[in-house]
Amino acid sequence: MSAPAISETRRRVPIVILIAALIVTAMVICAILGEKIAPDSPFLQRLGVGDTPPSPVHVAGTDLLGRDVLSRVIYGARTALVGPVVVAAGAFAIATLLGLLSGYLGGLVDSAIMRWVDFMFALPGPLVAIVVVGVVGGGYWTAVLVLAVLFSAPDTRIVRSAVLEQRPLPYIDAARTLGISRTRILFVHILPNIAPIILAYVVLDFAFALVNLAGLSFLGLGVEPGTPDWGRMLFENRSILFSNPVALLLPAVMIILTAVSMNLIGDWLYERFAK
Amino acid sequence: MLGAAPSTGSTAITDRPGGGSSLVVFVMRRLAVTIPLLLMISFGVFALVHIAPGDPASSLLGARASDPATLAVVRARYHLDDPFLVQYGKWLSQVIRGDLGVSIQGNRAVTSTIADRLGVTIILSLMSTTLVLGIGILLGAVAAFRCGTRLDRAIVIFGVFGISSPAFVTGIFLLYVFGVLLHWFPVFGPGEGILDRAWHLTLPAFALATSVMAIVIKITRAAMIEELARDYVTFARARGLSSRRIFFAYVLRNSLIPVVTAAGLIVVGIVAGAIYVEVTFSLPGLGALTIDAIQKRDIPTIQGTTLLFSAFVVLVNLAVDVIYTLVDPRIRFGRVES
Numbered sequence: 001m002s003a004p005a006i007s008e009t010r011r012r013v014p015i016v017i018l019i020a021a022l023i024v025t026a027m028v029i030c031a032i033l034g035e036k037i038a039p040d041s042p043f044l045q046r047l048g049v050g051d052t053p054p055s056p057v058h059v060a061g062t063d064l065l066g067r068d069v070l071s072r073v074i075y076g077a078r079t080a081l082v083g084p085v086v087v088a089a090g091a092f093a094i095a096t097l098l099g100l101l102s103g104y105l106g107g108l109v110d111s112a113i114m115r116w117v118d119f120m121f122a123l124p125g126p127l128v129a130i131v132v133v134g135v136v137g138g139g140y141w142t143a144v145l146v147l148a149v150l151f152s153a154p155d156t157r158i159v160r161s162a163v164l165e166q167r168p169l170p171y172i173d174a175a176r177t178l179g180i181s182r183t184r185i186l187f188v189h190i191l192p193n194i195a196p197i198i199l200a201y202v203v204l205d206f207a208f209a210l211v212n213l214a215g216l217s218f219l220g221l222g223v224e225p226g227t228p229d230w231g232r233m234l235f236e237n238r239s240i241l242f243s244n245p246v247a248l249l250l251p252a253v254m255i256i257l258t259a260v261s262m263n264l265i266g267d268w269l270y271e272r273f274a275k
Numbered sequence: 276m277l278g279a280a281p282s283t284g285s286t287a288i289t290d291r292p293g294g295g296s297s298l299v300v301f302v303m304r305r306l307a308v309t310i311p312l313l314l315m316i317s318f319g320v321f322a323l324v325h326i327a328p329g330d331p332a333s334s335l336l337g338a339r340a341s342d343p344a345t346l347a348v349v350r351a352r353y354h355l356d357d358p359f360l361v362q363y364g365k366w367l368s369q370v371i372r373g374d375l376g377v378s379i380q381g382n383r384a385v386t387s388t389i390a391d392r393l394g395v396t397i398i399l400s401l402m403s404t405t406l407v408l409g410i411g412i413l414l415g416a417v418a419a420f421r422c423g424t425r426l427d428r429a430i431v432i433f434g435v436f437g438i439s440s441p442a443f444v445t446g447i448f449l450l451y452v453f454g455v456l457l458h459w460f461p462v463f464g465p466g467e468g469i470l471d472r473a474w475h476l477t478l479p480a481f482a483l484a485t486s487v488m489a490i491v492i493k494i495t496r497a498a499m500i501e502e503l504a505r506d507y508v509t510f511a512r513a514r515g516l517s518s519r520r521i522f523f524a525y526v527l528r529n530s531l532i533p534v535v536t537a538a539g540l541i542v543v544g545i546v547a548g549a550i551y552v553e554v555t556f557s558l559p560g561l562g563a564l565t566i567d568a569i570q571k572r573d574i575p576t577i578q579g580t581t582l583l584f585s586a587f588v589v590l591v592n593l594a595v596d597v598i599y600t601l602v603d604p605r606i607r608f609g610r611v612e613s
Binding site: 119122123124125126127130131132134135136137207211212214215218219220221234238241242245248249252255256259260262263264267 | 316448546
């Protein structure tokens, strides 16, 4: 019941967040339209041309195989966005289920789930991802799966503590008194109340997954060779740092821009809705 | 988010207040958690041979000629004909005695390859850790003191960029600006001699430090803002103590406790970041060795470095927890609410 003036200022979205949302929208458009908006084919090789600095024909120059860098960067939005979406959604699907059970049921279930979370926390996550993806093989989708499992541990802890905050509230008691089933209390009553926290962390997870997946591709473990992918471009174009630095700087800027935008949006969602 | 967490909170003892004896109990409890953890990690590392696609014997042989005789030697060397758990037991006892097997490249013992590469990684990690703690705590403290000003906002934004920019991306920017454009620093290689090496490792150390530093800035800033608002600070000010005295004698020490708690995150950040940075700057360290071994499917070397990295992370966490209880008596007496 706050005064209208106060809720007005609280509801206004900061300009930084608007810019971040705009950047993310642009990335999504690139990912969906891909080769339709790219000025050139991202795959067409011109071995005779080789790596050239930016020119009117190729605004961001060409890579070692004569492929248009700008088109590859635009097309690369696809692997940059799809994987992290799956990682964040997968991690929170696991975490929401485990966190709800652990926080609401307590007892043995809680102890078992928390021992698993503690174990995952004690592992050096990024190293596990590198070694497992490297040894098992399978590239991008193995990486997505491994990251989703690794991320689900800290996320479980977040969901659990959010559930623990809800449990002593009167509406839970009321629902119990009315004889509403446990499953219904968990998914129909508690889940909507903790959804803002989950949403904020899904966005933050996305940013972290983006950086990790790009990293694995940079090490040559993610996407297939030849795929236009920002991390992979950093790996393949390292040797042309002097002849066409844009081939490295542009994908690097894209990784940072997307990750910064998602981190800002996630932090803002958390401050705005989850506190 | 990814990585080791401070386990202090959950294992803080709640025994009756007491001096040395409860400390011993605490250390014993931490050890009781650490040893099974190390065993589970070693089991995972051992299982890599069997997780790798293809027959374990040929994975262990790599590209060498796989005639029946050589295969039989490898099967015997790695006890591949024994039951799975027996294999693990024998492998573990070899590892404990310092035998990590033989690399598939050039028939060298994995331990001696690791010994060759260890130096670069150690210097790189020490340089970055110094930067992370030095600059991270400094910036966090400045931001807290100037909370709400432009300077504070600039530091917070730097932190967001640091968290969003992985070491290999930061590394490429540093390479381009300071190596290619300004020619201030060498672009590749580890250098020779102590000074030259430090010179070559400056850019890599900064690249590695930036993302981890962001975590330290965030924690220090939050902790210090909270500490500065406490009654004892107001009281010290009222008594007329100088700002410098209040800062160094009271506020700094109390706000560093959360930073110590984050030591696990910092160590994982440095170890994993070192892998990326060594590849970015073509440094012959343990991280680059791991990636090289992965590309050549050299399982014994992968096992060796992975075991070393993860044991290091686990043991540093253990050491930090023990030191932490020694430093902060509130934990020893079980009075810290987590």
